Amino acid sequence: xxxxxYQAKELFxxxxxxxxxxxxxxTPDEAAEAAARLIEETGNxxxxxxxxxxxxxxGKGRFREHGDLGGVKVILDGLEGGADAAVETxxxxxxxxxxxxxxxxxxxxxxxxxxxxxxxQGMDIANELYLSVLLDRTTGRNLVMASSEGGTExxxxxxxxxxxxxxxxxxxxxxxxxxxxxxxxxxxxxxGAVLKNFIPFVRALAGLAIRxxxxxxxINPLVVTGDxxxxxxxxxVSFDSNALHRHPALVELRDLSEEDPAEVEASGYGLxxxxxxxxxxxxxxxxxxxxATMDIIKHVGGEPANFLDVGGGATTENVTAAFRIITQDxxxxxxxxxxxxxxxxxxxxxxxxxxxxxxVGLEVPLVVRLEGTNVELGRRIIDESGVNAVSATSMLExxxxxxxxxxxxxx
Amino acid sequence: xxxxxxxxxxxITQGLGGAGRFHTDRAIAYGTNVVGAVHPxxxxxxxxxxxxxxxxxxxxxxxxxxxxxxxxxxxxxxVAATGANASVVYVPPPFAADAIMEAADAGVPLxxxxxxxxxxxxxxxxKRYLEGRSTRLIGPxxxxxxxxxxxxxxxxxxxxxxxxxxxxxxxxxxxxxxxVHQLTQNGLGQTTAVGIGGDPVNGTNFVDxxxxxxxxPATEGVILIGEIGGxxxxxxxxxxxxxxxxxVAAFIAGTTAPPxxxxxxxxxxxxxGSGGADDKIRALEKAGAVIAATPSDMGSAMLEAMKRKGIS
Numbered sequence: 138x139x140x141x142x143y144q145a146k147e148l149f150x151x152x153x154x155x156x157x158x159x160x161x162x163x164t165p166d167e168a169a170e171a172a173a174r175l176i177e178e179t180g181n182x183x184x185x186x187x188x189x190x191x192x193x194x195x196g197k198g199r200f201r202e203h204g205d206l207g208g209v210k211v212i213l214d215g216l217e218g219g220a221d222a223a224v225e226t227x228x229x230x231x232x233x234x235x236x237x238x239x240x241x242x243x244x245x246x247x248x249x250x251x252x253x254x255x256x257x258q259g260m261d262i263a264n265e266l267y268l269s270v271l272l273d274r275t276t277g278r279n280l281v282m283a284s285s286e287g288g289t290e291x292x293x294x295x296x297x298x299x300x301x302x303x304x305x306x307x308x309x310x311x312x313x314x315x316x317x318x319x320x321x322x323x324x325x326x327x328x329g330a331v332l333k334n335f336i337p338f339v340r341a342l343a344g345l346a347i348r349x350x351x352x353x354x355x356i357n358p359l360v361v362t363g364d365x366x367x368x369x370x371x372x373x374v375s376f377d378s379n380a381l382h383r384h385p386a387l388v389e390l391r392d393l394s395e396e397d398p399a400e401v402e403a404s405g406y407g408l409x410x411x412x413x414x415x416x417x418x419x420x421x422x423x424x425x426x427x428x429a430t431m432d433i434i435k436h437v438g439g440e441p442a443n444f445l446d447v448g449g450g451a452t453t454e455n456v457t458a459a460f461r462i463i464t465q466d467x468x469x470x471x472x473x474x475x476x477x478x479x480x481x482x483x484x485x486x487x488x489x490x491x492x493x494x495x496x497v498g499l500e501v502p503l504v505v506r507l508e509g510t511n512v513e514l515g516r517r518i519i520d521e522s523g524v525n526a527v528s529a530t531s532m533l534e535x536x537x538x539x540x541x542x543x544x545x546x547x548x
Numbered sequence: 549x550x551x552x553x554x555x556x557x558x559x560i561t562q563g564l565g566g567a568g569r570f571h572t573d574r575a576i577a578y579g580t581n582v583v584g585a586v587h588p589x590x591x592x593x594x595x596x597x598x599x600x601x602x603x604x605x606x607x608x609x610x611x612x613x614x615x616x617x618x619x620x621x622x623x624x625x626x627v628a629a630t631g632a633n634a635s636v637v638y639v640p641p642p643f644a645a646d647a648i649m650e651a652a653d654a655g656v657p658l659x660x661x662x663x664x665x666x667x668x669x670x671x672x673x674x675k676r677y678l679e680g681r682s683t684r685l686i687g688p689x690x691x692x693x694x695x696x697x698x699x700x701x702x703x704x705x706x707x708x709x710x711x712x713x714x715x716x717x718x719x720x721x722x723x724x725x726x727x728v729h730q731l732t733q734n735g736l737g738q739t740t741a742v743g744i745g746g747d748p749v750n751g752t753n754f755v756d757x758x759x760x761x762x763x764x765p766a767t768e769g770v771i772l773i774g775e776i777g778g779x780x781x782x783x784x785x786x787x788x789x790x791x792x793x794x795x796v797a798a799f800i801a802g803t804t805a806p807p808x809x810x811x812x813x814x815x816x817x818x819x820x821g822s823g824g825a826d827d828k829i830r831a832l833e834k835a836g837a838v839i840a841a842t843p844s845d846m847g848s849a850m851l852e853a854m855k856r857k858g859i860s
Contacts, residue, residue, distance in 0.1 A: 243808075272668060274778040274815070277675040277749040309669075309676045350669050379641060380667035409812040424746055424812025425720020425775055428801040429843045432825075435804045436842050444805075446812040449664075449703070449721075450567070477725045479691060480567065480703050509725060510705050532726070533844035 138376045140390045141189040143255040145372030152345045154338060155368045159257030161189075168231030171256035172212075172224045182215030182223055183259025186230045188239050190249040191395040193290075193373065198241030200234065201248055208239045208251075211259060227256060252394060260370065265358035266325055267291055268339065270307075270346035279307040281343055283321050287358030313343035330365040338367045349387065350380035399462050406458040408447055415440025417539055418463035418472040418501075420456075420490075422447050422481040430475045433532055439540035442469050449480035456489020461497050471543030473535055474505045476515075483507045483515025491522040499525060502542035506535035549766035550695040550740045551715065551757070552658060552686070553634065555606070557699045560584040560632040560656075562623065562647045564595060567662070568638030571703050573597045575636075576615050578700040579606025583630040584618050586647075591621030604707040606697055623647075623654040636692065636701050637661040644688060645670035652683040659751070660701050661687035671749040678751065685751025689813065690743035691721035694728075704728070704741065712737015714850055715761035717754060718773035719746050719780070719813070723801060723843055727771045730847030736854075739767040746813030748777070754784035762792055769795040769854050771846055772837065776802030777816045777823045785831035795853035796837040799846050800825045 146156040158179055160171035172184045188195055188208040195208030210230050215223025231254050240248035265287030273280040283303045286294045294301055303324045305317040315336060322335040346354040355373040362368065381388050393401055403410030409424065413431070417439045421427035424446045431441040443466065447459050463472060476486050486507065494503075506529040507515045519526055527542065529535030559580055561572045564587040576582050576597045585595060598614040620626035623635065635656045639647040644663040651659045666688050678685055686693060692702010696709040708725055710732040718724040721743055728741050742757050744750055754772060761767045770792075774781035781800060788796055802811060803825040810817045817823065833839055838856070840849035854860065 272672070272748055274748045274780075275783075278672055279669075309673045347669055350667055352668070377668050379665045380669065382642060383667075411806075411809050411811065413806065421722075423720060423722025424816060425718070425773070425801050426722035426726070426843070428775060428805055428811050428816065429720075429723060429726075429799070431805070432801060432803045433842045433844070441804065444809075444811055477722045477729075479705050479721055479725055480571075508729065509708070531844045533842050536842075 138378050138381065138391055139191045139395070140374055141191065141253065141392065142187065142372050143189055143253070144390045145374040146369065148345065148349065148374070149369055149372060152341055154341050154345065155366060156372070157258050157260055157368055157370065159255050162231060162254050162256055163235070163252065165228045165232040165235065168254055168256050169224050169228035172227035173220065175256060175258050176215065176220045176223060179258050181258050182220060184212050184215065184223055184227060185257045185259055186210045186212065186227055186234065187255045187257060188234050188251040189253040189255055190239055190244070190251055191392070192241050192243040192249055194241035194243050195239065198239050198244070201238040201240055203233050203237060206233055208241065249395070260360055260368065261363040262360045263363050264361040266361065267294070267357045268342065268359045269353070269355040270343050270351065271353050273306065276306060278309065279343070279347060281305045281307065281313060281321065281339060283325055285325050287360070291357065307343055312347070313340050315340065331361050331367060334365065334367040349384060350377045351375065352377050399465060403459070403462050406455045407451070408445060408455060408459050410462060411444040412466070413441050413443050415442045416468045416470040417543055418442045418466065418469040420445050420447065420459050420463060420472065420474045422449065422476050422478070426475065426477060430473065430532065433536040434473065434540060437536045437540050439536070439543065442466055447481065451481060451485065453485055453489040453492060456486055457493040457496065460490060460493030464497055469501060471502045471504070471539045473539040474503070475532055475535060476507050476509065478507070478509030478511060482511040483509060484511045484518055487515040487518035491518060491524055494524045502527065502539065504529055504535050504539040504542065506530065506532060549764050550698060551760040551764050552740060552742065553693045553695045553699040553701055555698045557581060557634050557701070558583045558630065558632045559634045559636060559701060560586060560623070560626050560630065562586045562635055562637045562651065563639035564590070564619065565638060565640070569595070571638065572617070573599065574602070574706065575700050576613060577602040577605065578706045579609060580699050580701065582615065582617055583632050584620060584626040586620050586623050586626050588621060590619045591625070593619045595619060602706050604709065605700065623650045623656065627654045627656060632656065634658040634660070634701065637663055639663060641665035641667070645674040648674045648685060649677045652678055652681050656683060659683055659685050660690070660692050661685065662690060662692060662702050664689040666747070668749060671747065675749055675751065686742065687745040687750060689747040690745030691724055693740060693742050695740045696738055702743065708732055709741065710737040713739065713766070713768040715739050715764070715767040715770045716741040716773070717757040717761070717770065718743050719775050720773055720801060723773045723799065726843045727773060727846045731850065734847045734851065736847070736850060739764060746775070746815050748815035753780050755787045758784060758787060758792060762794060767794065768859055769797070769850055771850050772796055772798045774798065774800045774828055775813065775816050776805050776811065776825050779823070781828035782831045785835040785837070788837060789835035795857040795859065797840060797846060797849035797853045798832045798837040799840040799843055800828045800832070
């Protein structure tokens with residue numbers, strides 16, 4: 138589960154991790170008010186308006202409705218025009234951003250609508266760094282990753298100058314030790330008061346990541362100011378959804394408007410669903426088989442419309458919901474049901490499919506491949522139901538048939 | 549011969565909830581020697597399992613079975629009373645890592661964890677706890693281990709197996725079934741099928757299992773089934789190139805997976821340009837593995853790999 142930058146910074150603040158002062162706004166007036174308050178409180182007449190969406194690359198992104206406006210705007214008008222000029226420009230900028238669509242390298246062409254902006258004090262930046270806490274799958278431990286190349290995507294740094302990436306493994310028994318935090322700081326070229334501020338900062342961050350079960354916690358950039366402060370200028374945080382049961386307060390931070398409605402509906406039924414761009418709907422049990430089903434459809438010349446794993450414990454009701462979600466996609470020209478029953482029993486799938494067809498109808502070709510637990514019973518249920526399904530005995534045969542039929546239906 | 553599980557396995561089930569009970573019953577029907585169960589609050593009780601024998605399992609048994617499985621409060625008690633040497637964990641996700649550590653503390657040498665959805669930080673701690681202990685963890689989020697005709701631990705359907713010559717190791721449950729089924733159909737059969745699980749932090753990786761298969765005299769070839777995310781397949785490829793004496797066939801799922809999306813399994817995600825299927829396929833191909841173009845070709849890829857090594 139992802140959260141917005143302003144929410145991440147609130148969590149940082151609560152954990153004693155320094156962030157610039159800022160206020161969230163959902164209307165231009167709120168943004169103007171936030172700017173006025175910031176200037177009054179900090180005496181700093183430079184403010185920044187930041188679009189809040191669940192995607193990176195906001196600074197370099199552009200609004201579809203306002204081609205020259207990026208997702209992050211530094212307002213300098215206050216320097217000469219005074220506080221009132223800054224506040225007015227913030228209001229105008231927020232008016233443009235709110236309700237408009239921001240397209241960044243991570244949103245895809247469709248972009249994302251901005252519903253919230255974060256108004257933040259401008260910082261006197263001396264140095265930009267990179268810091269993240271993530272899982273190292275090789276060791277099965279958490280890792281702090283740091284780089285002197287702040288502001289650049291870490292993947293680019295890893296590609297161009299891998300020697301500039303520093304790593305410290307976190308032993309779950311001790312957490313990030315002070316000497317490790319110091320070693321990171323020295324490696325980043327920090328010294329004096331900056332190093333002294335960096336050490337508690339990075340240790341608090343590592344502690345927070347583990348305490349809150351984050352999947353990924355990234356600060357890019359982490360900034361060093363002219364007066365030796367260390368602050369998180371950005372914050373990107375996502376949480377391990379399997380651990381949310383112990384963080385009820387974090388669940389409240391979920392912004393459903395950032396997620397695909399079909400994916401949200403599917404997750405309500407315990408289905409793992411990801412919307413894709415093709416025209417062959419897939420209903421599969423098991424994540425590996427579901428992925429391989431997408432692959433095999435592509436292999437025979439088709440394009441999958443989705444990834445869908447009904448899971449091992451699905452009921453007839455879940456399967457019915459899965460089928461309905463697939464058929465809601467207007468692009469779907471054929472449906473491939475591919476089941477190898479282990480925990481999942483083939484008769485459960487068959488009953489769900491029959492029930493779904495009864496409820497929502499069937500307007501596109503349906504190919505069913507059943508194998509595994511209770512396979513004979515499952516096949517019989519479908520055969521006797523009168524549902525117009527084509528059966529297949531292997532994945533490859535099923536994939537070929539569904540792609541062929543879908544192409545026929547499209548022509 | 550086989551690896552990890554055989555006729556000498558003495559299994560306990562941790563967590564006799566719905567799934568735990570159902571699959572314990574299926575395991576007993578297959579012929580697995582289930583000697584006990586651990587379920588907090590039910591210590592001292594006995595759970596009776598009875599029904600028709602799974603004829604695809606251990607041969608030479610009566611048509612029906614009736615087994616009374618004693619339930620214990622703790623794993624230590626269960627081990628002391630039954631001499632169990634393996635445990636299968638069906639405990640719900642919030643408590644599963646604790647169950648794994650409890651089994652390790654009790655000295656159980658083999659712990660197979662079926663549970664899906666364990667918080668990652670819980671597994672980070674459990675993995676650390678296992679360091680320096682003699683317990684081997686398989687999983688979590690895995691289908692288990694089956695040695696045909698001898699022992700079935702976990703949730704794999706028994707009837708698709710047949711005793712034979714090929715070892716299967718996989719990150720995916722249902723793709724394991726595909727491979728096993730094809731090996732049964734083409735007559736090669738299996739020595740042992742091992743699901744190592746789809747989570748990012750697991751107990752046993754591809755290399756660990758490849759070593760066991762390489763050392764097992766009965767195993768003549770191995771099918772390896774990987775997927776996007778992490779670098780376990782690349783590590784396996786490096787080990788195969790340097791050490792593997794037996795033919796390997798491989799399938800990697802997720803060629804068409806979009807970057808940054810978690811494809812069902814917690815561990816199946818392409819992050820920051822790494823973990824993609826193409827790199828894994830290239831690495832395994834370079835190491836001499838025969839790549840199955842689709843999951844329907846895993847059995848024939850194994851035949852081809854064996855043919856190349858002069859095994860028929």
